[in-house]
Amino acid sequence: MRKHDFSFGAGDEEENEINLTPMLDVVFIMLIFFIVTASFIKEAGIDVNRPDAPVTETKPEDANILVVITADDQIFIDRRLIDPRAVRANIERLHAENPDGSVVIQASKKSTNKMLVWIMDASRQAGVYNISIADSSA
Amino acid sequence: MRKDKMFGAEEEENEINLTPMLDVVFIMLIFFIVTASFIKEAGIDVDRPDAPSADSQDDAAILIAISANDEIWIDRRETEPNAVRGMIERLHAENPKGSIVIQADEESTNEMLVVVMEAAKQAGVTNVAIAALKD
Numbered sequence: 001m002r003k004h005d006f007s008f009g010a011g012d013e014e015e016n017e018i019n020l021t022p023m024l025d026v027v028f029i030m031l032i033f034f035i036v037t038a039s040f041i042k043e044a045g046i047d048v049n050r051p052d053a054p055v056t057e058t059k060p061e062d063a064n065i066l067v068v069i070t071a072d073d074q075i076f077i078d079r080r081l082i083d084p085r086a087v088r089a090n091i092e093r094l095h096a097e098n099p100d101g102s103v104v105i106q107a108s109k110k111s112t113n114k115m116l117v118w119i120m121d122a123s124r125q126a127g128v129y130n131i132s133i134a135d136s137s138a
Numbered sequence: 139m140r141k142d143k144m145f146g147a148e149e150e151e152n153e154i155n156l157t158p159m160l161d162v163v164f165i166m167l168i169f170f171i172v173t174a175s176f177i178k179e180a181g182i183d184v185d186r187p188d189a190p191s192a193d194s195q196d197d198a199a200i201l202i203a204i205s206a207n208d209e210i211w212i213d214r215r216e217t218e219p220n221a222v223r224g225m226i227e228r229l230h231a232e233n234p235k236g237s238i239v240i241q242a243d244e245e246s247t248n249e250m251l252v253v254v255m256e257a258a259k260q261a262g263v264t265n266v267a268i269a270a271l272k273d
Contacts, residue, residue, distance in 0.1 A: 020156055027163055034170030043201065043239045044192040045267035048255070069248070109249035113204070113242040114187045116251070117270050121189035133252065 046120045048133050064104045065094045065128070067119050071110035075119065084115070088122040095128050102130035177201060178229050181214030184243040189270035198267070199236020200229045202254055206245040210254060219250070223257040230263055237265035 067087070068076040075082045077090050091103060103123040107116050120131050180203030202222070203211040210217045212225045226238065238258050242251050251268070258266050 020160070024156070024160070024163075027160075027167060031163060031167045031170065034167065034174055037176065038170055038174055043195050043198050043241070043269055044189075044272040045195045045198075045239045045269045046189055046192050047265070047267045107248040107252075109247060109252075111248050112244060113246045113248060113251060113268075114244040116248055117187035117189050117268060120268070121191050121270070124189075124191035133248075133255065 046117065046124065046131070047129075048120070048131055064101045064132075065091055065098075065123075067091075067103060067105045067123075069105065069107040069111040069115050069119070071108040073111050073115045075115070084118055087119055088126050091123045091126040091128060095126055101128075102132060103128045104132045104134055106134045176233065178213045180211045180241055182211045184241050184269075185245070186241060186269050186271045187244045188273075190272065192270040192272045194272075195237065195239050195267050195269075197235065197237050197265070198239040199233040200226065200238045200263075201269075202226075202238060202240050204240065204242040204246040204250045204254065206243040208246055208250045210250060219253045219257075222254055223261050226258055226261040226263060230261055237267065238263050239267050239269050241269040 065077070070076065075084060075087060077087070077094070082090055095101065103119075105116060105119055116133070123131055177198060178200045180201040182203050182205055184203050184205060200212070205211065210219060210222055212222065213229060217225055230236070240251060240254055255266055
Protein backbone atom coordinates (compact mmCIF):
# COMPACT_ATOMS: atom_id res chain seq x y z
CA MET A 1 0.00 0.00 0.00
CA ARG A 2 2.74 2.35 0.97
CA LYS A 3 4.82 1.24 -1.98
CA HIS A 4 2.49 3.08 -4.29
CA ASP A 5 4.04 6.36 -3.19
CA PHE A 6 7.26 5.48 -4.90
CA SER A 7 6.34 3.10 -7.66
CA PHE A 8 5.71 4.36 -11.14
CA GLY A 9 3.67 1.53 -12.45
CA ALA A 10 2.46 -1.94 -11.90
CA GLY A 11 5.87 -3.59 -12.28
CA ASP A 12 7.85 -5.38 -9.60
CA GLU A 13 7.38 -3.39 -6.44
CA GLU A 14 10.79 -4.17 -4.94
CA GLU A 15 12.73 -3.04 -8.03
CA ASN A 16 10.80 0.10 -8.60
CA GLU A 17 11.99 2.10 -5.61
CA ILE A 18 14.63 4.78 -6.09
CA ASN A 19 17.48 4.53 -3.62
CA LEU A 20 17.51 7.94 -1.95
CA THR A 21 20.57 7.32 0.24
CA PRO A 22 23.32 8.77 -2.06
CA MET A 23 21.27 11.89 -2.70
CA LEU A 24 20.70 12.28 1.01
CA ASP A 25 24.44 12.02 1.60
CA VAL A 26 25.15 14.74 -0.92
CA VAL A 27 22.41 16.98 0.43
CA PHE A 28 23.65 16.59 3.98
CA ILE A 29 27.21 17.37 3.00
CA MET A 30 26.06 20.51 1.18
CA LEU A 31 23.96 21.46 4.19
CA ILE A 32 26.90 21.07 6.55
CA PHE A 33 29.15 23.05 4.21
CA PHE A 34 26.76 25.98 4.02
CA ILE A 35 26.11 25.92 7.77
CA VAL A 36 29.82 26.02 8.49
CA THR A 37 30.60 28.77 5.99
CA ALA A 38 27.61 30.89 6.95
CA SER A 39 28.69 34.11 8.56
CA PHE A 40 25.89 36.30 9.69
CA ILE A 41 27.83 39.52 9.83
CA LYS A 42 25.87 42.71 9.64
CA GLU A 43 28.25 45.61 9.73
CA ALA A 44 26.80 49.04 10.31
CA GLY A 45 28.59 51.90 8.67
CA ILE A 46 28.50 55.26 6.94
CA ASP A 47 29.12 55.62 3.23
CA VAL A 48 31.74 58.06 2.09
CA ASN A 49 32.77 59.22 -1.32
CA ARG A 50 36.13 60.62 -2.23
CA PRO A 51 36.29 63.84 -4.16
CA ASP A 52 38.13 63.42 -7.44
CA ALA A 53 40.02 66.66 -7.16
CA PRO A 54 41.85 67.75 -4.05
CA VAL A 55 39.78 70.09 -1.94
CA THR A 56 42.35 72.83 -2.20
CA GLU A 57 41.58 73.11 -5.93
CA THR A 58 37.83 73.50 -5.55
CA LYS A 59 36.59 77.02 -5.97
CA PRO A 60 34.91 78.90 -3.13
CA GLU A 61 31.74 79.33 -5.20
CA ASP A 62 31.21 75.55 -5.11
CA ALA A 63 30.20 76.30 -1.53
CA ASN A 64 30.54 72.89 -0.03
CA ILE A 65 30.44 72.82 3.73
CA LEU A 66 34.09 72.43 4.64
CA VAL A 67 34.84 70.98 8.05
CA VAL A 68 38.46 70.91 9.12
CA ILE A 69 39.81 68.59 11.82
CA THR A 70 43.17 69.60 13.15
CA ALA A 71 45.87 67.25 14.38
CA ASP A 72 44.72 67.67 17.98
CA ASP A 73 41.09 66.84 17.08
CA GLN A 74 39.75 70.38 17.10
CA ILE A 75 36.98 71.17 14.64
CA PHE A 76 36.92 74.27 12.50
CA ILE A 77 33.94 75.32 10.40
CA ASP A 78 34.06 78.67 8.60
CA ARG A 79 37.43 79.42 10.21
CA ARG A 80 35.87 79.27 13.66
CA LEU A 81 36.64 76.72 16.33
CA ILE A 82 33.48 74.66 16.95
CA ASP A 83 32.62 72.50 19.91
CA PRO A 84 31.93 68.90 18.82
CA ARG A 85 28.37 69.12 20.14
CA ALA A 86 27.70 72.21 18.05
CA VAL A 87 28.79 70.63 14.76
CA ARG A 88 25.31 69.45 13.89
CA ALA A 89 23.72 72.84 14.42
CA ASN A 90 26.41 74.53 12.37
CA ILE A 91 26.04 72.09 9.50
CA GLU A 92 22.26 72.50 9.64
CA ARG A 93 22.64 76.26 9.37
CA LEU A 94 25.09 76.07 6.46
CA HIS A 95 22.97 73.42 4.76
CA ALA A 96 19.94 75.68 4.99
CA GLU A 97 21.90 78.44 3.31
CA ASN A 98 23.01 76.14 0.51
CA PRO A 99 20.89 73.00 0.22
CA ASP A 100 22.90 71.64 -2.73
CA GLY A 101 26.25 71.66 -1.00
CA SER A 102 27.81 68.49 0.32
CA VAL A 103 29.97 68.16 3.40
CA VAL A 104 33.70 67.91 2.80
CA ILE A 105 35.73 66.86 5.81
CA GLN A 106 39.36 67.83 5.66
CA ALA A 107 41.00 65.69 8.29
CA SER A 108 44.54 66.08 9.46
CA LYS A 109 46.66 62.94 9.24
CA LYS A 110 47.05 62.85 12.99
CA SER A 111 43.38 63.35 13.81
CA THR A 112 41.51 60.33 15.11
CA ASN A 113 38.79 58.35 13.44
CA LYS A 114 36.46 59.03 16.36
CA MET A 115 36.18 62.71 15.53
CA LEU A 116 35.76 61.95 11.82
CA VAL A 117 32.84 59.60 12.41
CA TRP A 118 31.38 62.07 14.89
CA ILE A 119 31.26 64.75 12.19
CA MET A 120 29.93 62.31 9.59
CA ASP A 121 27.19 61.31 12.00
CA ALA A 122 26.40 64.94 12.79
CA SER A 123 26.09 65.86 9.15
CA ARG A 124 23.84 62.89 8.46
CA GLN A 125 21.64 63.91 11.36
CA ALA A 126 21.60 67.40 9.89
CA GLY A 127 20.29 65.94 6.66
CA VAL A 128 23.45 66.00 4.54
CA TYR A 129 24.13 62.48 3.30
CA ASN A 130 26.73 63.41 0.70
CA ILE A 131 29.98 63.31 2.65
CA SER A 132 33.48 63.41 1.26
CA ILE A 133 36.78 63.03 3.01
CA ALA A 134 39.91 64.83 1.95
CA ASP A 135 43.21 64.46 3.67
CA SER A 136 45.22 67.53 4.36
CA SER A 137 48.90 67.57 4.99
CA ALA A 138 48.41 69.86 7.96
CA MET B 139 -0.12 -7.49 9.53
CA ARG B 140 0.19 -4.41 11.63
CA LYS B 141 1.01 -6.33 14.77
CA ASP B 142 4.23 -7.55 13.18
CA LYS B 143 5.45 -4.03 12.49
CA MET B 144 7.75 -3.80 15.46
CA PHE B 145 9.51 -7.05 14.85
CA GLY B 146 10.60 -6.56 11.26
CA ALA B 147 8.64 -9.39 9.84
CA GLU B 148 6.62 -7.49 7.33
CA GLU B 149 8.73 -5.54 4.85
CA GLU B 150 5.90 -3.40 3.61
CA GLU B 151 5.36 -1.67 6.94
CA ASN B 152 8.95 -1.47 8.03
CA GLU B 153 10.21 1.43 5.93
CA ILE B 154 10.57 4.89 7.41
CA ASN B 155 9.01 7.57 5.29
CA LEU B 156 11.90 9.91 4.48
CA THR B 157 9.88 12.49 2.58
CA PRO B 158 9.19 14.95 5.46
CA MET B 159 12.80 14.85 6.58
CA LEU B 160 13.95 15.47 3.02
CA ASP B 161 11.62 18.45 2.80
CA VAL B 162 13.08 19.94 5.97
CA VAL B 163 16.66 19.29 4.88
CA PHE B 164 16.08 20.87 1.49
CA ILE B 165 14.48 23.92 3.01
CA MET B 166 17.45 24.32 5.39
CA LEU B 167 19.83 23.85 2.46
CA ILE B 168 18.12 26.50 0.40
CA PHE B 169 18.08 28.87 3.38
CA PHE B 170 21.81 28.53 3.98
CA ILE B 171 22.64 28.84 0.27
CA VAL B 172 20.61 32.03 0.02
CA THR B 173 22.04 33.60 3.17
CA ALA B 174 25.63 32.59 2.45
CA SER B 175 27.54 35.81 1.95
CA PHE B 176 31.23 34.82 2.09
CA ILE B 177 32.43 37.98 3.77
CA LYS B 178 36.19 38.39 4.06
CA GLU B 179 36.62 39.22 7.69
CA ALA B 180 39.40 41.44 8.89
CA GLY B 181 40.59 39.26 11.74
CA ILE B 182 40.78 41.70 14.63
CA ASP B 183 38.16 43.39 16.74
CA VAL B 184 38.24 47.14 16.97
CA ASP B 185 36.45 49.80 19.00
CA ARG B 186 34.12 51.33 16.49
CA PRO B 187 33.09 54.92 16.99
CA ASP B 188 29.45 55.62 17.82
CA ALA B 189 27.19 56.95 15.12
CA PRO B 190 23.42 56.67 15.64
CA SER B 191 22.75 57.45 11.98
CA ALA B 192 24.76 54.50 10.65
CA ASP B 193 23.07 52.22 8.14
CA SER B 194 23.42 48.47 7.92
CA GLN B 195 25.85 47.68 5.10
CA ASP B 196 24.20 44.71 3.50
CA ASP B 197 26.44 44.24 0.49
CA ALA B 198 29.72 44.37 2.39
CA ALA B 199 32.14 41.81 1.02
CA ILE B 200 35.53 42.94 2.31
CA LEU B 201 36.15 44.14 5.84
CA ILE B 202 39.36 46.07 6.44
CA ALA B 203 40.30 46.80 10.04
CA ILE B 204 42.60 49.54 11.28
CA SER B 205 43.72 48.96 14.85
CA ALA B 206 44.33 51.64 17.45
CA ASN B 207 48.05 51.68 16.63
CA ASP B 208 47.42 52.01 12.89
CA GLU B 209 47.97 48.45 11.76
CA ILE B 210 45.90 47.41 8.76
CA TRP B 211 44.29 43.96 8.82
CA ILE B 212 42.72 42.38 5.73
CA ASP B 213 41.53 38.78 5.42
CA ARG B 214 42.95 37.83 8.84
CA ARG B 215 46.44 39.06 8.01
CA GLU B 216 48.30 42.21 8.93
CA THR B 217 49.02 44.11 5.74
CA GLU B 218 51.53 46.79 4.90
CA PRO B 219 50.00 50.07 3.70
CA ASN B 220 51.57 49.70 0.25
CA ALA B 221 50.23 46.16 -0.13
CA VAL B 222 46.62 47.14 0.61
CA ARG B 223 45.80 47.91 -3.01
CA GLY B 224 46.91 44.49 -4.24
CA MET B 225 44.96 42.72 -1.51
CA ILE B 226 41.81 44.69 -2.31
CA GLU B 227 42.18 43.98 -6.04
CA ARG B 228 42.53 40.26 -5.38
CA LEU B 229 39.58 40.07 -2.98
CA HIS B 230 37.44 42.34 -5.12
CA ALA B 231 37.96 40.03 -8.12
CA GLU B 232 36.36 37.20 -6.15
CA ASN B 233 33.19 39.19 -5.48
CA PRO B 234 33.01 42.19 -7.81
CA LYS B 235 29.62 43.40 -6.56
CA GLY B 236 30.58 43.71 -2.90
CA SER B 237 31.53 46.91 -1.18
CA ILE B 238 34.27 47.64 1.34
CA VAL B 239 33.69 48.49 4.98
CA ILE B 240 36.63 49.99 6.83
CA GLN B 241 36.53 49.12 10.52
CA ALA B 242 38.69 51.84 11.90
CA ASP B 243 39.39 52.02 15.62
CA GLU B 244 38.33 55.17 17.44
CA GLU B 245 41.93 56.01 18.18
CA SER B 246 43.39 55.23 14.75
CA THR B 247 44.59 58.20 12.75
CA ASN B 248 42.89 59.38 9.61
CA GLU B 249 46.15 59.03 7.69
CA MET B 250 45.68 55.25 7.56
CA LEU B 251 42.01 55.65 6.77
CA VAL B 252 42.80 57.82 3.78
CA VAL B 253 45.53 55.37 2.68
CA VAL B 254 43.01 52.52 2.66
CA MET B 255 40.34 54.60 0.93
CA GLU B 256 42.82 55.69 -1.71
CA ALA B 257 43.89 52.08 -2.26
CA ALA B 258 40.26 51.01 -2.61
CA LYS B 259 39.66 53.73 -5.15
CA GLN B 260 42.73 52.73 -7.14
CA ALA B 261 41.60 49.11 -7.03
CA GLY B 262 38.33 50.17 -8.60
CA VAL B 263 36.01 49.86 -5.60
CA THR B 264 33.83 52.94 -5.41
CA ASN B 265 31.50 51.82 -2.64
CA VAL B 266 33.38 52.38 0.61
CA ALA B 267 31.90 52.82 4.07
CA ILE B 268 33.35 53.44 7.52
CA ALA B 269 32.10 51.12 10.23
CA ALA B 270 30.31 52.62 13.19
CA LEU B 271 28.34 51.44 16.17
CA LYS B 272 24.68 52.11 15.70
CA ASP B 273 23.60 52.48 19.30
